[in-house]
Amino acid sequence: MAHQTMRNVEPFLDSTLLLDTPEALRARATEKGYLFFRSLLDSESVLDLRRQILEVCQQHGWLAEDMSLMDGVSKEGCLFIESASPEWRNFYTDVQRLRAFNALALHPAIITMLEKLFDEEVLPHPRNICRVIFPNAVAHTTPPHQDNLYIGGTDETWTAWIPAGDCPASLGSLAVAPGSHTLGKLDTVKATGAGGNAVVLDEETLWACGDFACGDVLICHSLTAHQGQDNESEDRLRISLDYRYQPQSHPVRDDSLEPHMHFTDWTDIYSGWAADDPLKYYWRDWDLQVNARQQ
Numbered sequence: 001m002a003h004q005t006m007r008n009v010e011p012f013l014d015s016t017l018l019l020d021t022p023e024a025l026r027a028r029a030t031e032k033g034y035l036f037f038r039s040l041l042d043s044e045s046v047l048d049l050r051r052q053i054l055e056v057c058q059q060h061g062w063l064a065e066d067m068s069l070m071d072g073v074s075k076e077g078c079l080f081i082e083s084a085s086p087e088w089r090n091f092y093t094d095v096q097r098l099r100a101f102n103a104l105a106l107h108p109a110i111i112t113m114l115e116k117l118f119d120e121e122v123l124p125h126p127r128n129i130c131r132v133i134f135p136n137a138v139a140h141t142t143p144p145h146q147d148n149l150y151i152g153g154t155d156e157t158w159t160a161w162i163p164a165g166d167c168p169a170s171l172g173s174l175a176v177a178p179g180s181h182t183l184g185k186l187d188t189v190k191a192t193g194a195g196g197n198a199v200v201l202d203e204e205t206l207w208a209c210g211d212f213a214c215g216d217v218l219i220c221h222s223l224t225a226h227q228g229q230d231n232e233s234e235d236r237l238r239i240s241l242d243y244r245y246q247p248q249s250h251p252v253r254d255d256s257l258e259p260h261m262h263f264t265d266w267t268d269i270y271s272g273w274a275a276d277d278p279l280k281y282y283w284r285d286w287d288l289q290v291n292a293r294q295q
């Protein structure tokens, strides 16, 4: 079961039409703490990345044989949870080396949308995240949380949640609590699932949730509470991306500029890319205010 029961639910509000009126887009973002866009991304780019991530799953023996790769069917009896286990480390390092995984975060449709939201240049954090959620692992569904706890830096950091392909709610999409960013930083308790910390919300909290189609993008403010929904499928992997962004003039915490989970470093991640690839270290030429993480 999703960690927080959702008694009060509404569908996502599609903000696509507001892309032509940045002031209205900003007003919606300030009010709701999230924005949802149908078909913001072209399916080709998303599906190309899906294929590459699934090829990595296949190389690691996680997929059922004789099934279509793109269906993402997990091998019977195979269950891995995001962790520092050798299996996860090796898998995740291979995903992080994919150029397409890092390139999608810089897709012009996302950056253009965020330039309107921030009304200034965007700093895409290079600490990109891929989540692979196995079926029959509902105890590890992502608990309700605010991203600020993990990101630090400016509260005006927004996370883009992008499923790598169609993702109906029953495959375990994301739910957000509209307006919860106005509650400030909430206390946390220990929990299972990505991050390992949960905020406790009122039972009557309003949630927005629903099905995602390939190319849909949801962004949420760093203080907006959100949680995963259970992957209730029989045998399908739920694969999604979390990419984070902030206004370039705001302070950024140093670990947001490092690879997620620190299993490897940029030299290794970039080792198979063209020597002159402009994606490499794209942020290093910018005048950033980088703050050290307090230990």
Ligand SMILES: O=C(O)CCC(=O)C(=O)O
Pocket: 129, 131, 141, 142, 147, 159, 161, 174, 194, 226, 227, 228, 229, 240, 242
């Ligand atoms: O995809 C998920 O289950 C959780 C993603 C998320 O909320 C996050 O990374 O902050």
